[in-house]
Every structure is written in C-alpha cells, then in structure tokens.
Amino acid sequence: MPNKAIFFDRDGVLNVDFGHVHKYEDFQWVPGALAAIVEAKRQGFLVIVVTNQAGIAKGYYDEATFFRLMDQVKADVVNAGGLIDEVYFCPHHPEGNPPYRAVCECRKPKPGMLLRAINEHNIDPTRSFLIGDADTDIQAATAAGIRSVKFTGGNILDVLLQVGALDTTFIDSQSLSD
Ligand SMILES: [Mg+2]
Ligand SMILES: [Zn+2]
Incomplete structure (x- = not known):
C-alpha cells in the first residue's frame, strides 16, 4: 500500500522566516511545528521537508552549511520523539551563481520536489497534505495533486488538526490514557 505523507515547507513553517536562515542560532521553531511532526509520525505519515534554498545560488551560504543546519x-526532532524522513531542497535560482543558476523543475511553484518524493517514497498524493506559508507552496502542491493549507500564523499542529490533515481522535485517545 502506498505511503501517506505530510509535506512541510521549512522557512516560515518549521522555523520563523528571518530570511535565508542558515545558522542554528537563527533557527527558531514555529509554535506547534515540532509537535506536528511528532504527531504526524504517530499517525503513520512520512514527514517530508520541501524547501527552496535560493540562498545557495545567491552565495549567502553553501550546501554543506545547509546540511549542517x-x-x-533533525536532531531537535528526534529529541522531541519524531522523525524527518527526508529533506528535499532546491539550491537553484535563475539569477544565481553557477552552477546553481538555472530555471529548474524543483524550485517551487514547480512541483519537482514533490513529484520526486512521491516517486522515491511510494507516496499516494490523495492521502497526503502540504503545509506552506507562500502561494508558491500551494501552487506546487496543487500541481502535484496534493491537498494543502497556507499557514498564516498561529500554531502548526492546530492548523493541521483544523484542516483535518491530522486526526484529533489520536490525540484525544492519547490524552485520555495519560
Ligand atoms: Mg516558506
Ligand atoms: Zn531547483
């Protein structure tokens, strides 16, 4: 049976978007983001991060710095009891530096990262969900046949519960047994 996944944009969804964040000291978790990842895993979803990282093309930081962050x-997530199954990133930008100067298929709003994830992880798009804070996130999800929600502030877990991406009954039964 194909997998179900929740796709998370990074900047503005997992962490507060201060612009081209590439240092851990600047990585401030958005409220409910860690809890949402933990809950997604508990409900049997793959957790996939899909993030445009044009700062690499623009020379603000390199790929090694991105991987280090x-x-x-990922260690924060594991410490919270969750797991990020995969991270897909686009290092390109049409006006970036070589070799990253490219009009690519992976930079959102193109669905390239999502289609690759669907293929590599045997994901059923119709059982999956994406949360992003930009119109380009939503456009990429739509192009890949994945339902989505635009995060405009608040708590990530609450939003995913409200739109039905995550099932409250899991949380209810958990808290009853506590
Ligand atoms: Mg974003
Ligand atoms: Zn790209």
Whole structure:
C-alpha cells in the first residue's frame, strides 16, 4: 500500500522566516511545528521537508552549511520523539551563481520536489497534505495533486488538526490514557 505523507515547507513553517536562515542560532521553531511532526509520525505519515534554498545560488551560504543546519534540526526532532524522513531542497535560482543558476523543475511553484518524493517514497498524493506559508507552496502542491493549507500564523499542529490533515481522535485517545 502506498505511503501517506505530510509535506512541510521549512522557512516560515518549521522555523520563523528571518530570511535565508542558515545558522542554528537563527533557527527558531514555529509554535506547534515540532509537535506536528511528532504527531504526524504517530499517525503513520512520512514527514517530508520541501524547501527552496535560493540562498545557495545567491552565495549567502553553501550546501554543506545547509546540511549542517538540517542535521541539527533533525536532531531537535528526534529529541522531541519524531522523525524527518527526508529533506528535499532546491539550491537553484535563475539569477544565481553557477552552477546553481538555472530555471529548474524543483524550485517551487514547480512541483519537482514533490513529484520526486512521491516517486522515491511510494507516496499516494490523495492521502497526503502540504503545509506552506507562500502561494508558491500551494501552487506546487496543487500541481502535484496534493491537498494543502497556507499557514498564516498561529500554531502548526492546530492548523493541521483544523484542516483535518491530522486526526484529533489520536490525540484525544492519547490524552485520555495519560
Ligand atoms: Mg516558506
Ligand atoms: Zn531547483
């Protein structure tokens, strides 16, 4: 049976978007984001991060720096009892530096990262969901046949519960047994 996934944009969804965040000291978790990842795993979803990282093309930081930060982010998630199954990132920008100067298929609003994830992880788009804070996130999800919600502030877990991406009954039964 194909997998179900929740796709998370990074900047503005997992962490507060201060612009081209690439240092752990600048990575401030958005309220409810860690809890949402933990709950998504508990409800059997793959957790996939899909993030445009044009700062690499623009020379603000390199891929190694991006990977280092993501390793720290993944460690935070594991410490909270969750797991990020995969991170897809687009390092390109049409006006960036070589070799990242490109009109690519992965930069959202193109669905390239989502289609690759669907293929590589045997994901059923119709059982999956994306949360992003930009119109380009929503456009990418729509192009890939994935339902989505635009995050405009508040608590990530609450939003995913409200739109029915995550099932409250899991949380209710959990808190009853506490
Ligand atoms: Mg964003
Ligand atoms: Zn790209």
